[in-house]
Amino acid sequence: QVHLQESGPGLVKPSGTLSLTCAVSGGSITTSNWWTWVRQSPGKGLEWIGEIFHTGNINYNPSLKSRVTISADKAMNQFSLKLNSVTAADTAVYYCARTPLVGGLIDYWGQGTLVTVSS
C-alpha cells in the first residue's frame, strides 16, 4: 500500500516561495507512475499543478508554469514542489499524489497540507 505524506511550512509570506516535500513509502518513485501535485483553495475545487516521472520528464500546468518547479529525489524516495512569487491566491490545501503511467487516474493521495500565504 503506497503512502504519501506532505511536509513543509504552513505559512508563507507574500512574494515568498512555497516549498513542499512529499515522502513516498510502500513503493519506489522509480516505478511506472507520475508523481503529482494538486491543490484546492478553501471551499473551492481541485487544480492540477503538475507531475514528474522518475526519468526527469515533467508536465506543468501552463497557468503556473512560470512559477513552479517540481523535482524528485530518488535516493530519498520523495518529490518536491516549489512555487515562487506567491500571493494570497495561492493559499490552498496542497496534495501530493500518484498517477499511474496509463489511465490518468490519480489513485493514491496524501492527506494534504494547508499552506496559507499571509504577512
Place this chain on the structure above:
Amino acid sequence: DIQMTQSPSSVSASVGDRVTITCRASQGISNWLAWYQQKPGKAPKALIFGTFNLQSGVPSRFSGSGSGTDFTLTISSLQPEDFATYYCQQANSFPRTFGGGTKVEIK
C-alpha cells in the same frame, strides 16, 4: 485547456435513491474520464477511471458511462457513506482539469 462542467452543483437525496451526476467536457476526451469522491477535510478518493472502470475496492453501486464530451456517474442506491462531493477529471490532455464538483447532500 479543456473545461469540465458538472451538473448539478448540488443534489439532495435520500438513502436508497438513485443519483446521477453529469460531466461535460468542452472538447472530446474519448474515454479519458475519471471520478473522485471527497469528504470534508479528506483527500479525494479515486472511484472510476477510463469512464467506466471501477477502482479496486469501490462498491458496485457506483457506475460510469459516456464518451466524447458527455459523461455520467450513477450511484444506484445511495448509502449513508456516499454523502460527499464528487469531481470528474479529464486525462486526455494537459493540463489535467477537474469539474467544479457536485455535492450530494442528505434530503
